[in-house]
Amino acid sequence: SQTIHQWPATLVQPVGSPLSLECTVEGTSNPNLYWYRQAAGRGLQLLFYSVGIGQISSEVPQNLSASRPQDRQFILSSKKLLLSDSGFYLCAWTYRGEAFFGQGTRLTVV
């Protein structure tokens, strides 16, 4: 069966510090991978998606970047965090339109 791992679950980072969130998928190959952000009480905002290694599409130009160095690995990064980067970050993969999410990372920038 397929599983998706995302870590860490919670993170508190100072403004200006770097960020690296990692997501890995098991049990499938060449998945479509996604990074979402959810602000408190809001819907899901698509940040990046990838249909293959090295292929990244950005939906919202901002302080973040994404990379896909391996087929089942998706990384979200920032060189310098802003207060506005706080939120709930979710990694997901899709199969036939259905999305499967990691547990999410709750990031607080202080």
Place this chain on the structure above:
Amino acid sequence: RKEVEQDPGPFNVPEGATVAFNCTYSNSASQSFFWYRQDCRKEPKLLMSVYSSGNEDGRFTAQLNRASQYISLLIRDSKLSDSATYLCVVNIYGNYQLIWGAGTKLIIKP
């Protein structure tokens, strides 16, 4: 106009009552439809897919109305544990992205 729209609620419903949500979508090329449930501070999880013929899973019934471009979710005999945010999701044919509604918050009261 948003691509997928939901009433944000909250819907305050007594335990045992029946409650229904609608979700409207704007793109007639939409092909796949889903309802997700998201508990507070957790990742979304698939509740049910929505088929053209409608589908039922226990107390939950989902319907699709292509002519009017909306999907619905009906919950019968509501339980306290049904309290959550319900997200409507649409996949457009040939598109890698899922289009998410902002969610409808449901609160079941004893």
